[in-house]
Amino acid sequence: MTQEHSTEGVRADVLVVDDDADILAVTRMVLEGSGYSVRTATNGQEALALLQRGLDVSVILLDLMMPIADGWWFRSQIDRRSRFADVPIVVLSGARLTEEQVETLHVRGYLRKPVDLTELLTTVDVFCHPAPH
Amino acid sequence: MDNVKYFLFIAAGLGVINATVAALVWKQSKTPYHRTLFLVWIFGIMSLIVQAFVRSPRWMITAHGATVFAMNLMLADLVRRVLDLRAPWRAHLWLFAMSFVASQSASLAKAPFWVQALPLSLGTALPLLDLLWRSLRHSWRRSSATVRCTLFAVALMAAHNIDYAFLRSDPRFTIAGFVAAILGVFALSITAPAIILERTARDNARLHETAQRAFAARDEFLMVASHELRTPLASLRLAIQGLRSGALSASPEKLAPLLRLAERQTDKMARLMEAMLSFSFTRPDARHEELRPTSTDLVMVVRKVVDSFRDELVQTGSTVLVEGPPVALGAWDRSDIEQVVVHMLSNAIKFGEGKTIELSVEQRSGSTTCCVRDHGIGIPADRLPYVFDRFERAVSARQYGGLGLGLFIVRSIVEAHGGHVRVASVVGAGTRICVELPNSGVMA
Numbered sequence: 001m002t003q004e005h006s007t008e009g010v011r012a013d014v015l016v017v018d019d020d021a022d023i024l025a026v027t028r029m030v031l032e033g034s035g036y037s038v039r040t041a042t043n044g045q046e047a048l049a050l051l052q053r054g055l056d057v058s059v060i061l062l063d064l065m066m067p068i069a070d071g072w073w074f075r076s077q078i079d080r081r082s083r084f085a086d087v088p089i090v091v092l093s094g095a096r097l098t099e100e101q102v103e104t105l106h107v108r109g110y111l112r113k114p115v116d117l118t119e120l121l122t123t124v125d126v127f128c129h130p131a132p133h
Numbered sequence: 134m135d136n137v138k139y140f141l142f143i144a145a146g147l148g149v150i151n152a153t154v155a156a157l158v159w160k161q162s163k164t165p166y167h168r169t170l171f172l173v174w175i176f177g178i179m180s181l182i183v184q185a186f187v188r189s190p191r192w193m194i195t196a197h198g199a200t201v202f203a204m205n206l207m208l209a210d211l212v213r214r215v216l217d218l219r220a221p222w223r224a225h226l227w228l229f230a231m232s233f234v235a236s237q238s239a240s241l242a243k244a245p246f247w248v249q250a251l252p253l254s255l256g257t258a259l260p261l262l263d264l265l266w267r268s269l270r271h272s273w274r275r276s277s278a279t280v281r282c283t284l285f286a287v288a289l290m291a292a293h294n295i296d297y298a299f300l301r302s303d304p305r306f307t308i309a310g311f312v313a314a315i316l317g318v319f320a321l322s323i324t325a326p327a328i329i330l331e332r333t334a335r336d337n338a339r340l341h342e343t344a345q346r347a348f349a350a351r352d353e354f355l356m357v358a359s360h361e362l363r364t365p366l367a368s369l370r371l372a373i374q375g376l377r378s379g380a381l382s383a384s385p386e387k388l389a390p391l392l393r394l395a396e397r398q399t400d401k402m403a404r405l406m407e408a409m410l411s412f413s414f415t416r417p418d419a420r421h422e423e424l425r426p427t428s429t430d431l432v433m434v435v436r437k438v439v440d441s442f443r444d445e446l447v448q449t450g451s452t453v454l455v456e457g458p459p460v461a462l463g464a465w466d467r468s469d470i471e472q473v474v475v476h477m478l479s480n481a482i483k484f485g486e487g488k489t490i491e492l493s494v495e496q497r498s499g500s501t502t503c504c505v506r507d508h509g510i511g512i513p514a515d516r517l518p519y520v521f522d523r524f525e526r527a528v529s530a531r532q533y534g535g536l537g538l539g540l541f542i543v544r545s546i547v548e549a550h551g552g553h554v555r556v557a558s559v560v561g562a563g564t565r566i567c568v569e570l571p572n573s574g575v576m577a
Contacts, residue, residue, distance in 0.1 A: 021448040022368040022394050026381075030371050033380035065360050070531045094363030095356050113360075113367035117374035 011056045012039040013128045017047040017074065018063040018092070023113075027061070027120075034121055036128060043067060044074030051084055059127035062107070064093040075105055088127050092120075176203075195237060202233045205257040209264060225260035232256015354524060354536070361405055361536055365398035397444050404475065408538045424466040424549055431461040431470065431501055431570075432494050438474040439492065442482065450487035451507075453478070457494030461501050463572040469546045470570075476539035477505040477566055483533065484564065485509035500552070500571050508563035512556070520556055543568065 013036040016027050021042075028038045039055060041047035043066045051057075064071035071091065078084045090109035091102070102110045109123055176199055206229055213222060235252035265288055372391050375381035381391065439453050446453060481490045485507035495502045510528070512520060519525045521544040524537040543566075544554050552570040 020364055020368065022398060023364065023371075026368045026371045026375065026391070026394065030375040030380045033375060033382070065357075065531050065533075067532045072531065094360040094367065096359040113363040114370040115367060117371055117378060117380065120371070121380075 010039075010054065012037045013058045014124055015039045015041065015047060015050065015055065015057040015060045016092075017041045017044065017060060017066070017071070019043055019066040020063075023063075030117060030120070031124065036124060044069030044071060044077070047074055048077050051078075051087070057087060059108075059124060060087055060089045061092045061111075061124075062089050064091060064095050064097075072105070075107070079106070090123055090127075195240065199233075202229055202253075202257070205229060205261065209260050213264065225263070228256050228260055350524060357536060358409065362402070365401045365405075369395055369398045393444065400441070405536070407472070408536055408542060411542075424469065426464045426466050426550075428462055429465045429467045429470055431463060431465075431496075431503060432457050432459065434467065434471050435474055435492060435494060435503065438471060438478055441475075442478055445479075445482055449482055449485070451482055451485050451490050453490045453492055455492045455494075458496055461494050461496040463501055463570060465550055465570060466546075469549075473543050473546050473568060474503065474505075476543050477503075477568070480539055480566070481505045481507035481509070481564070483535070484511075484528075488563075496572070498572075500569050502567055502569045504565060504567040506563060506565040511560040511562055512558040512564055513560055514558075517556060517558060521554055540566070 014031055016024055016031075016038060017040075018024050018027070019042050024040045024042070028040055031038045039050060039057065041050055044062075045068055047060065047062075048069070062071045062074060071093065075089065078087065078089070088108040090111060091097075091105060091107050092111045092113065092115060094113035097105075097110065108127075111119060111123060206226065209225055209229075210222070232252040232255060235256070236249050239249040239252070372381065372394060376383055376388075376391070381387065435455060435457070439455060442453075478490070478492065486509040488508040490508075491504075491506040493502075493504045493506075495504075516525075521540045523541040525541070526533065526535060526537045540554075540556075547554050547568045547570060550570050552568060555567045555569070556564065558564040
């Protein structure tokens, strides 16, 4: 659980949003083990609060089915706040989504649980170390 | 009016207009019952035509009786179908039959005409009035104009029958009642097809809606089941691949929590599999045959289950207070009872918002009650009656996931043991779920 009063000027490579404590823990461990800095939130509301307090991240890994504020809600809130509109979101969910459902979420990627570690690292890498044009 | 003309008028009236009713009934169903009615009715009509020439009052009673008997039964049947009423048709049939026999007997005994006519009229009027009363009581407000028109026809039929018995002293009344009846049947014959069509359309719409709901429920189940099964796999896979690739350290102090995680997730998978395989597709009552009752201590089961949830309790921040006697023995299926406690407790953890959970066991002479109380989000009052149903959820699947099987499993197992379940809840204040099991369990 993230309890910071202010994240102004705080930077992290990845923000992981998931209600499952084990997934948060192990994702954080593998990402940190691969050299990324990680922040976590257990639902959409918490994640939004982190961003509003000034957290700057390269990519958000977003679960969809979560209590209090689900991924769809979080996505709609981000859409309403133009200053966060550029933050890339990758959905990381066990839910079976159709192509249209993914499209309506307007996200940069969709990884299906159980995600392969290499796939996860490759995806995160794309946003944390963008290839020079 | 000349007698021949009079009887021919009756025969023609009954023959032509009531043929419509007969045809409608005939079209609706061709059971032996309806076939017999149809034959009786034809016999009655033929008799009436013969009556026009023979002119015997006794023959008149038989002929008219047979016609009215068959026609009213067909009419009552049609009205029942049109209005979709659950009327006691057997009772109506007996009433019709008895009245017919009574009037025929009176006729054979050469009783006065009104004695012959009275039972027939009452026997035919009462079932019609009964149908009228039922339809007025059940469906008047939501009935359409066509249905009301039908009821009007039924009322006219009944009026005619009463008039036939009591006011017959003046033939004009009979003629008036008869005309009323003809009008009634005529109205019915016009409105019945429309009503039946209307109901067929309504039935189709309802079937369509049911099918749509079933499709939606199936899609939701697949989405949720997929989510539920993939979530434990997700952390397992990352842990294993992380260890293998070196992204996770395999030092003993780092490995221990990962192993605990792996154990938790495999336990979770096992529970999900059990829930899906045993309860998704079986009837709840089929559970009874599968029970293996042994002497089981509910308090020990409760402590074991609470212990198995310690990691989840730490993660959510809830604590469990267990209250009960040292031992609570009963003849129950141990693994099933364990599942009951597992699902009650996991619900309390899931919806308990990290607050204290109270788990109590209380044993009386005949039964044992186990209650789980949380102080979490609670269940809206309108969802309460359904929480024990299969694939039911009181909250959005998007937020709380879950197969919607937990409390259904609880209910199935408890009812198979001859016990029952109770739930009380206040939104925002928490939920209390109790199961009561007879101590003799399935051995009773």
